[in-house]
Amino acid sequence: MELAQLRYFVAVVEEGGFTRAGARLHVSQPGVSAQVAQLERELGQRLLDRSGRRVTPTEAGRAVLSYARAALAAVEGVRRTAEEFSGLLRGRVALGLVPGAAGAVVDGFDVVEVLGAFHDEHPGVEIALSEDTSERMLAALLRGELDLAVVGLAGEPPPGVSCQVVLDEPLVAAVRTDDPLMAAAVDGGIPLTALRGRALISLPRGTGLRGVLERACAQAGFAPRVDFEAAAPAVLVRLAARGLGVAVVPSGAESGAGTRAGLGNDTASGSGSGSGSGSGSGGLCALRITEPGLTGKVALAWRTDGPPGPAARKLLGRLRSGAPGRPAP
16 A cells, blocks of 8 residues: 555545546546555455546545545655754644634734744744634644644633633623613623523634633523624624624623724633623623623633644744733643
């Protein structure tokens, strides 16, 4: 069995045919077909169904496919790691971000600025950025699909993941100044139970803020009624301003602008003492949530055993040095 055979097999599956796979690999179609046929003979299994208009993997082919991809990824990792140790830092770093994190600056933590300076120093390093929910990014970290991530925390990080908090803000309820909820406010705050039965506007499931909201409501004996979801606090605030419900957002997001609101688009964790002014703008008022107070956290996350390659470890050091706070347990 040769790596070329695995590479051709994977390409045929992904392209749906031998001709397109050959064009992708710059190899003739008969050459691709011959190599895949040889692989099937060596394994004693038919890996591809050639009967339809599109070539598809058989049951055996689907089982083999993940191992073939893993083998190719491992070989590529070996090559890149060896290059990284050659003197000039090279390689690829996969960095996940909660939506909005790249455009925010919080307490001096500026992801774009750090990445720009890192690229100037190490132009041979490829940095792949992606955005997703915190839940999926933490899982991707543990699977090795991401090297680093900026995530919202809904409690302690999972085993095997270390974090350094870069943002810790109280969560508030953004409501219109004519909302009946204002009557329940005392010193600019409302108890969490005041949200029972109210139409809420929140980030989607899988985000840190949504997780802490659901957990806190469950502990208070009720399930939150979320009528509207959106991926950014600014949108949540606009929906609240339209009178469509109560938006649960990080403090500062009710202004509809600002860097903290941008970075807070997937925050949340824990409970603690919240703080807020109860003052509003544009017809909205931010009421801090009390009993319990909820806080939102955004953190830089990495596997506890460290990223595997020198490039990722170097970037982690740069990001940590530019981030406020201390590592979370």
